[in-house]
Amino acid sequence: MAELSLVSGSVGLITLQSPPVNALSAAVRRGIVDTMQRAVSDPKVRSVVICGQNGVFCGGADIREFGSTMTGPPLVPMIHAIEAADKPVVAAIEGSALGGGLELALGCHYRISHAKARLGLPEVTLGLLPAAGGSQRLPRLIGVPAALDLITTGRHVTAAEALKLGFVDQVTDQNTVEAAVQFALSVVGQSLESRRISSLPCPCPVDVDALFEGVMQRVRQSARGAIAPVACVQAVRAAATLPYAQGMQREQELMATLFTSGQARALQYCFFSQRAVSRWSMPSGARWDTCKPKPVTKAAVIGLGTMGRGITVALAQAGLSVVAVETQPQQLKAGQRAVSDMLERAAQRLGVPSAVQGVRYSQELQAVADAHLVIEAVFEDMALKEQLFKQLSSICKPDTLLCTNTSALDIDHLASQTHRPQQVVGMHFFAPAHVMKLLEVVYGPRSAPQAVATAMALGKRMGKVSVAVGNCRGFVGNRMLMPYVEEALFLLEEGATPETVDHALEEFGFPMGVFRMSDLSGLDVGWRVRKAAGLVEPGKMSRVRQGRRYSPLGDLLCEQGRFGQKTGQGWYLYETPGSREARPDPWLHSFLEEYRARQGLVSRRIDSQEVQERCLYALINEGFNILQESIAAGPEDIDMIYVFGYGWPRHRGGPMFYASQVGLPRVLQRLEHYQQLHPDVPHLQPSSLLWRLVSSGSPPIHRWREVIRKPHSAL
Numbered sequence: 001m002a003e004l005s006l007v008s009g010s011v012g013l014i015t016l017q018s019p020p021v022n023a024l025s026a027a028v029r030r031g032i033v034d035t036m037q038r039a040v041s042d043p044k045v046r047s048v049v050i051c052g053q054n055g056v057f058c059g060g061a062d063i064r065e066f067g068s069t070m071t072g073p074p075l076v077p078m079i080h081a082i083e084a085a086d087k088p089v090v091a092a093i094e095g096s097a098l099g100g101g102l103e104l105a106l107g108c109h110y111r112i113s114h115a116k117a118r119l120g121l122p123e124v125t126l127g128l129l130p131a132a133g134g135s136q137r138l139p140r141l142i143g144v145p146a147a148l149d150l151i152t153t154g155r156h157v158t159a160a161e162a163l164k165l166g167f168v169d170q171v172t173d174q175n176t177v178e179a180a181v182q183f184a185l186s187v188v189g190q191s192l193e194s195r196r197i198s199s200l201p202c203p204c205p206v207d208v209d210a211l212f213e214g215v216m217q218r219v220r221q222s223a224r225g226a227i228a229p230v231a232c233v234q235a236v237r238a239a240a241t242l243p244y245a246q247g248m249q250r251e252q253e254l255m256a257t258l259f260t261s262g263q264a265r266a267l268q269y270c271f272f273s274q275r276a277v278s279r280w281s282m283p284s285g286a287r288w289d290t291c292k293p294k295p296v297t298k299a300a301v302i303g304l305g306t307m308g309r310g311i312t313v314a315l316a317q318a319g320l321s322v323v324a325v326e327t328q329p330q331q332l333k334a335g336q337r338a339v340s341d342m343l344e345r346a347a348q349r350l351g352v353p354s355a356v357q358g359v360r361y362s363q364e365l366q367a368v369a370d371a372h373l374v375i376e377a378v379f380e381d382m383a384l385k386e387q388l389f390k391q392l393s394s395i396c397k398p399d400t401l402l403c404t405n406t407s408a409l410d411i412d413h414l415a416s417q418t419h420r421p422q423q424v425v426g427m428h429f430f431a432p433a434h435v436m437k438l439l440e441v442v443y444g445p446r447s448a449p450q451a452v453a454t455a456m457a458l459g460k461r462m463g464k465v466s467v468a469v470g471n472c473r474g475f476v477g478n479r480m481l482m483p484y485v486e487e488a489l490f491l492l493e494e495g496a497t498p499e500t501v502d503h504a505l506e507e508f509g510f511p512m513g514v515f516r517m518s519d520l521s522g523l524d525v526g527w528r529v530r531k532a533a534g535l536v537e538p539g540k541m542s543r544v545r546q547g548r549r550y551s552p553l554g555d556l557l558c559e560q561g562r563f564g565q566k567t568g569q570g571w572y573l574y575e576t577p578g579s580r581e582a583r584p585d586p587w588l589h590s591f592l593e594e595y596r597a598r599q600g601l602v603s604r605r606i607d608s609q610e611v612q613e614r615c616l617y618a619l620i621n622e623g624f625n626i627l628q629e630s631i632a633a634g635p636e637d638i639d640m641i642y643v644f645g646y647g648w649p650r651h652r653g654g655p656m657f658y659a660s661q662v663g664l665p666r667v668l669q670r671l672e673h674y675q676q677l678h679p680d681v682p683h684l685q686p687s688s689l690l691w692r693l694v695s696s697g698s699p700p701i702h703r704w705r706e707v708i709r710k711p712h713s714a715l
């Protein structure tokens with residue numbers, strides 16, 4: 001797992017060998033300890049270079065080991081031994097030096113990096129802190145403010161930035177190992193005292209207390225309840241205020257708390273789930289590893305509203321040649337300007353050439369004729385989309401993939417408008433489409449596996465987390481959102497205010513509660529959907545529709561023109577239409593009181609626990625139904641949809657992971673409790689999969705698929 005060879009006569013070259021990222025597993029740590037001891041004691045070796053196999057230095061500690069009893073030599077003494085060596089040790093960094101990988105490099109006396117390498121301490125994103133000395137060495141080397149930034153955000157930096165910040169010594173665009181070997185030869189005999197970072201004083205800002213108080217306040221605010229960022233600040237504070245040995249002790253204490261926390265488990269689950277969802281499968285048995293995607297270089301987008309513009313930008317930035325079609329001349333002009341602005345701004349920010357030239361615009365549908373893939377992003381209206389798919393079917397080449405960005409309409413129905421239903425899939429982007437990471441790739445019963453593979457590959461190329469899901473009303477994300485929103489409305493009927501509901505959800509970790517979110521996206525969006533579903537009865541207050549409990553509150557606000565932020569009034573009041581600061585609205589409070597009085601509803605006090613349980617368990621329950629129906633292949637798919645598309649707090653791992661942490665019997669028991677109180681609310685009826693999981697002994701989440709797949713009696 002680590003190999004020692006002698007190069008250039010006197011340089012001991014240690015190569016980490018653990019594909020794909022040379023993570024520091026027990027075997028790799030053993031290999032490093034062993035090869036270092038041999039290099040130090042071999043008189044032929046005068047200096048040492050440490051590098052990684054296959055162009056990757058090291059992706060850090062082996063995260064898979066964290067769930068089990070750890071064996072093998074610990075990292076901290078291993079890195080101390082490297083630092084204490086009396087022969088110069090040089091890290092040759094290619095690919096990545098992340099987490100424990102960078103900490104290993106910081107224990108070396110010198111660091112040479114390839115220009116394309118990425119470096120960082122991303123432990124915070126896994127619910128941890130850099131606990132192999134990283135929180136103590138980095139501030140000593142680059143100063144407290146820069147170290148705080150890197151450690152609390154976990155961001156990866158380029159070699160150029162690392163050089164500027166001062167934690168690499170040389171950047172090369174040639175062979176890094178050769179450059180490191182030359183460097184190692186050149187420093188033989190030089191004093192290593194100043195190169196041992198642990199012995200350096202930490203450059204301390206004048207008003208250290210004020211600095212840390214300010215940072216702590218900012219970090220707590222943005223952490224939304226996550227504990228790791230706070231611990232990271234505390235660890236760096238220890239570096240700034242304590243001698244190295246005591247700082248290390250503090251680092252270890254803080255790590256011990258994080259290491260066993262539910263948040264670390266949740267964040268590490270997210271790390272692996274994010275990767276697992278790319279290994280998609282369909283109920284037919286088609287899978288990611290048996291279907292080759294078709295090459296796509298030319299794409300078309302139809303409709304230049306908000307979604308179409310974002311999709312065009314995302315495609316162009318991924319290097320595709322794009323034709324954007326908009327039949328309304330004014331909209332075409334405005335869309336073109338908006339797309340060009342977004343592309344120019346992004347290019348400036350990233351320091352890359354602009355992709356503006358990659359986009360053509362047209363008013364004619366015929367312009368999409370030679371595209372390999374077309375994404376329809378017109379108004380959410382079935383008749384309009386039906387018509388469009390009929391036209392596309394005759395205009396496009398027979399093997400062109402026809403995709404729809406619908407957020408809820410039936411993919412199979414759209415496919416049936418074409419002569420190639422197997423070539424039709426949903427590509428459901430989230431607004432703003434060039435920013436949001438989530439893409440739901442929706443297959444219908446007739447979608448070809450290759451069409452799914454192509455859409456998934458395109459999503460990856462656009463930098464999206466793409467999740468393949470089956471066709472049903474609202475797909476996965478919006479389908480689960482419906483009971484969540486409905487519960488929130490029912491809570492208003494029963495005595496809550498938008499403020500109390502939002503507060504409870506924000507306290508849980510959502511960036512915005514359901515009512516603030518609804519004001520932001522526009523109340524009219526849901527109104528249109530409910531109208532299309534035949535649920536809206538203008539002017540009527542009835543609370544039972546289509547045989548189940550219904551709250552007309554949202555419809556009543558829309559009838560008054562209260563569409564949210566854009567009209568200056570919704571569930572909250574805004575200073576002017578378009579302004580963002582939501583203020584409690586006395587009118588809305590009286591409106592709710594009058595509504596309850598007219599409906600004969602008695603208002604009661606509703607606490608945060610009830611808000612969280614009713615909204616979240618209703619949403620989770622729908623997730624179990626989705627798994628039961630094989631609309632999502634596994635709980636990870638649902639969780640990644642919620643983390644990347646709906647603001648579910650990542651440190652809670654996604655709704656299904658959260659349910660597993662709360663305990664399935666508890667979720668079941670609370671749903672039963674609320675269902676008894678509200679028997680007219682079908683979404684509180686516990687899913688039969690939840691029952692089955694509980695009666696199978698509530699297995700851990702990675703074993704749910706076994707229960708889902710098990711044939712079950714309908715009784």
Ligand SMILES: CCCCCCCCCCCCC[C@H](O)CC(=O)SCCNC(=O)CCNC(=O)[C@H](O)C(C)(C)COP(=O)(O)OP(=O)(O)OC[C@H]1O[C@@H](n2cnc3c(N)ncnc32)[C@H](O)[C@@H]1OP(=O)(O)O
Nearest residue numbers: 023059060061062063098099100122130131132256259275
């Ligand atoms: C009782 C209480 C006791 C408490 C005391 C406990 C003390 C424990 C002491 C521990 C000391 C900790 C030291 C250290 O500070 C902690 C860490 O280092 S945590 C790890 C930090 N590193 C990272 O976060 C990097 C993670 N990886 C990546 O970002 C990327 O993988 C990459 C390296 C940039 C490469 O990206 P890609 O090329 O795109 O490849 P993939 O991402 O698809 O990955 C390929 C494959 O590899 C798996 N993998 C990647 N990194 C790791 C890893 N560090 N460990 C394990 N596996 C890893 C990844 O999952 C992919 O596999 P797949 O999931 O697809 O099967």
